[in-house]
Amino acid sequence: MSFKKIKSFFIPSCLKPKNNPSSEARFPAVSKQISSRRLSISDLSNSSVSLMSDLSNSLIGSNLHIFTLKELKNITQDFSKSNFLGEGGFGQVYKGFIDDKLRPGLEAQSVAVKVLDLDGKQGHREWLAEVIFLGQLKHPHLVNLIGYCCEDEHRLLVYEFMPRGNLDNRLFESYSATLPWLRRLQIAVGAAKGLTFLHEEDKPVIYRDFKASNILLNSDFTSKLSDFGLAIDGPEGDESHVTTRVMGTQGYAAPEYIMTGHVTTMSDVFSFGVVLLELLTGRRCLDKTRPNREQNLVDWAKPFLKDAHKVDRIMDPRLEGQYSSEGARKAATLAYHCLSQHPKCRPTMSFVIKTLEPLLDVTHDISIPFVYVVPHDEGKGQENVSGNECYAAVPNGKHKGKETDTKGKGYRRSRKGHRHKHRIRSLRSNAVYSDTALYRTLGSGLYSPKTSSKGN
């Protein structure tokens, strides 16, 4: 949305925090929970005069901070290139740092500051959606909104900083180390939990823009949904769907939504299926660089998903066979159902979690990289070490011990697909993390909200 469009929407003067002394610029912190009735955009958009008081009253308890443009310029070194984190339809995102010098009581932390592109297609409405939804919805798998700025035509949002950036970059950029299998599952489960939380609200929320670049990763790879610019309230009463202008991202949007503009929580489930497929295959949902029939990931992969014998053929070659075939098959079947043409045939997000989360414990058939023990002092104390000797790590995190015959019984060579013929050589690659180490880190209780990072 351009400046003009924003102006025509409304710019309440009370949204200008310029003259607010720092301590007053913050919503009063009260311990009571946000009122049970969640505020919607529609509650505000007709009432420009009282927008700010509506907003601040309704967001009491969310502890959102109102920042000035000058403050956000300062903390991002004037939105310098070196602080640049990423960019989407709303605008550019920069890293900054805040502490209690900016606002008393503010926890010292890195933040991400998203700045509305005044010449872009999005504007006040998307900004307001983020403030309203993320100001009220708090969950370990939703990115935490710390505050915002609304000054003249400027619209900015301040979030917790997510050190590992977005999933799209992690999964597809060649500079990124390959995400191992269990990490991928961990990320999918986390994102599914975020989406389930939205869908199971008293007043369900449809996220509408579920895609890899809107899934952000914390230092421990906890995944969180960000970018609520397109989120809308789900249907109310007897309504089965909400009719809207078709928004979202090509390749991820559900077919019925594209065709009719009818959107439901099941449209999000379709998009989840697309991301799950991206995690399995390591391919982008749309890729013009591939041969024609492979450019649309869903069209290309769907026939392989249902057939247990074919799933290995579409798995990401960068995994180098180091994944559970059983887990992959189950995840592929789930993706298949999420990608049903008919929304009613898709599973709910809570069913998705029930199916995916147990797969984190399916590790018995994950092939293990071999670590060669290089004799450091030939001839001394190496009686049991032959040229072929290696340590084989096992999924329970213990070393299985020395195995003297790499081709004997103890050698569990991967048989997944033709591309893994040269497995020994490829396993030397540093790019793939050890799934075994990952399994140790993950444990089974990883997704308990209590163990997630603070402040969400």
Ligand SMILES: Nc1ncnc2c1ncn2[C@@H]1O[C@H](COP(=O)(O)OP(=O)(O)O)[C@@H](O)[C@H]1O
């Ligand atoms: N909290 C954050 N921490 C780290 N990087 C972020 C954060 N928020 C956004 N980014 C980066 O900026 C990109 C665009 O952010 P996003 O919120 O999706 O903006 P848009 O609404 O313009 O699509 C993300 O894909 C990510 O790379």
Ligand SMILES: [Mg+2]
């Ligand atoms: Mg985005």
